Each structure stands twice: as structure tokens, then as C-alpha cells.
Amino acid sequence: xxxxxxxxxxxxxxxxxxxxxxxxxxxxxxxxxxxxxxxxxxxxxxxxxxxxxxxxxxxxxxxxxxxxxxxxxxxxxxxxxxxxxxxxxxxxxxxxxxxxxxxxxxxxxxxxxxxxxxxxxxxxxxxxxxxxxxxxxxxxxxxxxxxxxxxxxxxxxxxxxxxxxxxxxxxxxxxxxxxxxxxxxxxxxxxxxxxxxxxxxxxxxxxxxxxxxxxxxxxxxxxxxxxxxxxxxxxxxxxxxxxxxxxxxxxxxxxx
Amino acid sequence: xxxxxxxxxxxxxxxxxxxxxxxxxxxxxxxxxxxxxxxxxxxxxxxxxxxxxxxxxxxxxxxxxxxxxxxxxxxxxxxxxxxxxxxxxxxxxxxxxxxxxxxxxxxxxxxxxxxxxxxxxxxxxxxxxxxxxxxxxxxxxxxxxxxxxxxxxxxxxxxxxxxxxxxxxxxxxxxxxxxxxxxxxxxxxxxxxxxxxxxxxxxxxxxxxxxxxxxxxxxxxxxxxxxxxxxxxxxxxxxxxxxxxxxxxxxxxxxxxxxxxxxxxxxxxxxxxxxx
Numbered sequence: 001x002x003x004x005x006x007x008x009x010x011x012x013x014x015x016x017x018x019x020x021x022x023x024x025x026x027x028x029x030x031x032x033x034x035x036x037x038x039x040x041x042x043x044x045x046x047x048x049x050x051x052x053x054x055x056x057x058x059x060x061x062x063x064x065x066x067x068x069x070x071x072x073x074x075x076x077x078x079x080x081x082x083x084x085x086x087x088x089x090x091x092x093x094x095x096x097x098x099x100x101x102x103x104x105x106x107x108x109x110x111x112x113x114x115x116x117x118x119x120x121x122x123x124x125x126x127x128x129x130x131x132x133x134x135x136x137x138x139x140x141x142x143x144x145x146x147x148x149x150x151x152x153x154x155x156x157x158x159x160x161x162x163x164x165x166x167x168x169x170x171x172x173x174x175x176x177x178x179x180x181x182x183x184x185x186x187x188x189x190x191x192x193x194x195x196x197x198x199x200x201x202x203x204x205x206x207x208x209x210x211x212x213x214x215x216x217x218x219x220x221x222x223x224x225x226x227x228x229x230x231x232x233x234x235x236x237x238x239x240x241x242x243x244x245x246x247x248x249x250x251x252x253x254x255x256x
Numbered sequence: 257x258x259x260x261x262x263x264x265x266x267x268x269x270x271x272x273x274x275x276x277x278x279x280x281x282x283x284x285x286x287x288x289x290x291x292x293x294x295x296x297x298x299x300x301x302x303x304x305x306x307x308x309x310x311x312x313x314x315x316x317x318x319x320x321x322x323x324x325x326x327x328x329x330x331x332x333x334x335x336x337x338x339x340x341x342x343x344x345x346x347x348x349x350x351x352x353x354x355x356x357x358x359x360x361x362x363x364x365x366x367x368x369x370x371x372x373x374x375x376x377x378x379x380x381x382x383x384x385x386x387x388x389x390x391x392x393x394x395x396x397x398x399x400x401x402x403x404x405x406x407x408x409x410x411x412x413x414x415x416x417x418x419x420x421x422x423x424x425x426x427x428x429x430x431x432x433x434x435x436x437x438x439x440x441x442x443x444x445x446x447x448x449x450x451x452x453x454x455x456x457x458x459x460x461x462x463x464x465x466x467x468x469x470x471x472x473x474x475x476x477x478x479x480x481x482x483x484x485x486x487x488x489x490x491x492x493x494x495x496x497x498x499x500x501x502x503x504x505x506x507x508x509x510x511x512x513x514x515x516x517x518x519x520x521x522x523x524x525x526x527x528x529x530x531x532x
Contacts (some may be wrong), residue, residue, distance in 0.1 A: 062523075062527070100283040107276075
């Protein structure tokens with residue numbers, strides 16, 4: 001774990017706002033949160049709630065219209081590459097080059113992240129994520145579950161202190177999805193890595209996340225631990241809480 | 257860590273990131289021989305066609321055969337350097353778009369200048385793979401040695417390579433601005449500069465009002481220099497200097513355009529869906 005692990009938050013967002021040029025409404029408006037090191041947080045919201053825009057701003061892919069982001073103590077407007085070297089990202093919607101092998105893909109990212117002893121790190125990740133037999137296969141010839149494991153290996157190649165995951169178990173069968181969730185739980189416990197997870201799978205968020213940000217129309221409309229949210233809305237699972245928020249039902253309007 | 261050590265370590269890390277990008281494209285070549293073949297195909301075809309034209313001209317005007325062969329084949333081979341340089345850069349960038357991999361590349365610590373350096377390195381590799389067989393075949397089939405112009409040919413080669421990068425930076429900027437819909441420019445844009453580059457004829461052949469256009473291009477100076485080397489056996493230092501000065505000018509301009517489009521793409525969110 002980093003020496004400054006407790007000194008600065010994994011993510012500090014202050015008044016984060018994004019208005020796309022030509023757009024009328026803000027995609028994200030006044031988003032503020034402080035995510036501690038080593039925590040796993042969930043970012044929930046319906047389509048168009050602003051999750052992807054938020055993640056893109058945290059990764060430096062998108063310049064905020066207002067506000068400030070610091071990841072691992074680095075201001076993303078001035079010093080994003082120092083932060084990016086210690087972060088990583090995985091999304092089923094961004095592919096890895098399909099024509100080159102799994103090992104070649106991982107070696108590319110080991111170089112891009114300047115990973116020392118890249119061969120050893122790749123072998124280590126391959127063993128942990130059950131990829132050893134797949135290393136020579138072209139990435140495009142893998143099943144969805146295998147691709148997810150390779151994407152995770154890519155996301156962990158630099159031993160990130162902050163990991164951003166966009167729907168890490170989308171399109172996986174329940175067994176593979178469960179395997180990935182168990183693996184992530186174990187990895188976070190062992191490495192102390194902070195994980196911000198955007199997902200539509202409420203059971204996954206309930207299981208993995210210690211804190212949840214509920215987004216709607218670009219704003220955080222509620223937040224807390226899954227247990228706090230369930231108690232506050234008087235519901236049995238997060239999916240019902242999600243539907244209450246998505247459909248604009250206030251806590252007092254919830255049917256008994 | 258001292259300042260020097262820290263700078264050396266940062267430079268080594270930058271080189272490793274650039275190598276990462278180059279390695280990705282070399283791995284792709286290793287697994288796709290048609291890509292390699294395609295690189296060589298067009299320069300060889302061009303050289304063969306112009307070789308036959310030269311042989312025909314030699315039959316009609318026997319006394320000028322050697323000079324015509326030199327100027328036409330030299331022009332073809334050197335212009336291919338510019339074309340392959342520009343395409344090598346632009347198509348390597350497009351490969352990242354086609355594989356929908358840019359999102360991962362742009363959230364890695366790879367700086368935009370390192371991305372450009374990696375694409376330039378790929379451009380050099382693609383030029384060497386594409387043009388070397390054509391140069392060798394020109395010598396075997398038509399007894400034309402590109403290096404018979406002397407070591408100055410290396411300077412011509414370098415000046416045209418850099419011009420290709422400047423044009424490619426412009427093309428890449430347009431792709432960042434307009435998305436993959438602008439990818440056709442990667443193949444076509446440099447052909448539009450051919451008439452003004454004086455590849456096969458001197459600038460004086462062009463109408464007077466086009467002379468400033470031609471002389472604003474490094475390529476026109478290189479080909480004037482090539483003709484001086486072949487006809488008079490002299491090195492046209494003025495043209496060579498002008499070619500490199502214009503290369504520097506256009507590189508600065510196009511690098512500025514590229515950085516502006518890159519930052520603008522970050523504002524518009526274009527890096528999220530550039531392949532769509």
C-alpha cells in the first residue's frame with residue numbers, strides 16, 4: 001500500500017460540472033465527494049444519469065466545465081499523467097486489440113504503464129486470473145468471460161492504487177460474474193486498492209460496495225452505505241431503492 | 257534522487273511507453289502478413305510502371321534515356337517515401353480507432369507527444385518495409401541506383417519523411433475533429449499535393465502564380481534538389497536548407513493544430529466515441 005495512503009483521498013471531486021458544447025442541460029452538475037483510499041464505492045444511476053461522464057472526467061478523457069478533481073492527491077487538470085500511472089480502468093465497452101495475443105496485449109500495457117519485470121507480472125496475473133493457457137490466443141477469439149478476465153489483468157497490470165470499473169460483469173453468466181466479484185473482493189482486501197464501480201447490477205453493488213452514490217440527471221441525489229440506503233427507503237434490496245430514485249418517489253411516498 | 261537521475265528515469269519511462277505503442281503495431285504485423293504485403297505492393301507497382309515508361313522513353317529518345325530514368329524513378333521512389341511516411345503515421349493511428357482501443361491508450365500515462373513519437377517510429381518502419389523492396393527492384397530491373405545521387409539522398413529521404421509526418425498530423429487532427437468519417441483523407445490527402453511538389457517536372461513548368469504554392473512545400477525543394485544532383489551532380493544546398501526549414505515550420509504548425517484538436521476532443525468528449 002502507498003506510504004501516503006491515509007493522507008489524501010483516492011478521489012476528491014469538488015463541484016464537478018460538465019456541460020457539453022452545444023448541449024442545453026448539464027451532463028453532470030455540482031458533483032462533490034471524497035472517496036477514501038482502500039474503499040470500494042458504487043456509482044449508480046439510470047441511463048443518462050452522468051456515470052460515464054463522471055468516470056471519463058476522473059480518467060482525464062473529458063475536461064470538466066467546472067469544479068476540480070484530484071486522484072491520489074494529483075490535480076487532474078495540472079498533473080493527470082502522474083495520477084494515471086497509478087490508476088487503471090476496465091470497461092467491456094472499450095476493447096483490447098483483438099488480433100494480437102493476450103500476452104502481447106498485456107505486454108503493450110506493461111510498457112505503457114512502465115511496469116518493471118513485465119514478464120513476471122504478466123505470468124503472476126495470468127496465474128491469478130486463470131489466463132495462463134490463454135496467453136498465446138488472439139484476444140478476439142476469447143469468450144466474454146475470458147475477455148473480462150483479460151480486461152481485469154490489463155487493469156491490474158500496474159498494481160493500481162485506484163481502479164475504475166465500468167460494469168465489470170456485464171454480459172457474463174451468473175457463475176463467471178460471481179467468480180469476478182469474489183476475485184475483486186479478495187484483490188481489494190489484499191492490495192488496499194480503491195475501487196469505484198459503475199454498475200447496473202444492484203446485487204453486485206450491494207455485495208462489493210461500502211458506499212454508494214446515487215446519480216440522477218447529473219447530480220448525486222442520495223448516498224450512503226447499502227445498509228443505510230435500504231433502511232432510509234424502507235426497502236429490502238438496492239434495486240427497489242434504485243427504482244424509487246429513478247421514478248422520483250420520495251422517501252415519504254414509498255408504498256408500504 | 258538527483259535531478260539528473262530523475263530526468264534520465266523519466267526519459268527512460270517515456271521511451272518504454274513509446275516502445276509499448278510500437279510493440280503493439282509490430283505484434284500486429286507479425287500476425288498479419290497481408291498487412292506487410294500491402295506495404296510493399298504499391299511502391300513496387302509504381303516503380304514497375306514508371307520503369308516501363310522510362311524504358312519506352314529510352315527507346316524513343318536514346319540520348320536522354322539515363323537522365324529520364326533517373327528523374328522518373330528517383331521521383332517515384334522518393335515520393336513514395338512521403339506517401340508511406342504520411343500513411344504509416346495516419347493508418348497506425350486509425351488502427352487504434354478500428355480496434356476500439358483508443359480509450360485504453362488515452363487513459364494510460366502515454367503523453368500526446370509520446371503518442372506522436374510512437375506513430376512517427378511506426379511511420380519510419382512502414383517506409384523502410386514498403387520502399388526498400390522497390391529501391392532494390394529498381395536497381396535489379398532497371399539498373400537505377402537511388403544512392404547514385406550520393407549521400408545527399410539520405411537528406412532528401414529525411415526531408416520527405418518529416419513532410420509526411422506534418423501532413424499526417426494534419427490528417428490525424430481532422431480525424432480527432434470529425435471522427436473516423438475523415439479516415440479517407442489518410443489515403444488521399446497527399447495525392448492532392450503531388451502536382452505542386454514538382455515530383456516529375458521542375459517548378460518552372462507550373463504557372464507562375466503557383467510557384468509560391470510549390471515553394472511553400474518541402475517536397476518541391478527536395479525534387480528540385482534531386483534534379484540538380486542527377487543533371488549536374490551538384491548538391492543544391494539552398495533547396496535542401498529550404499526543405500528542412502519548411503519541414504520545421506510545418507511541423508510546428510501541425511503539432512499546434514494537433515494539440516489544439518486533441519484538447520478540444522477532450523472538451524467535446526470525442527475521445528469517448530471517436531470510432532463511432
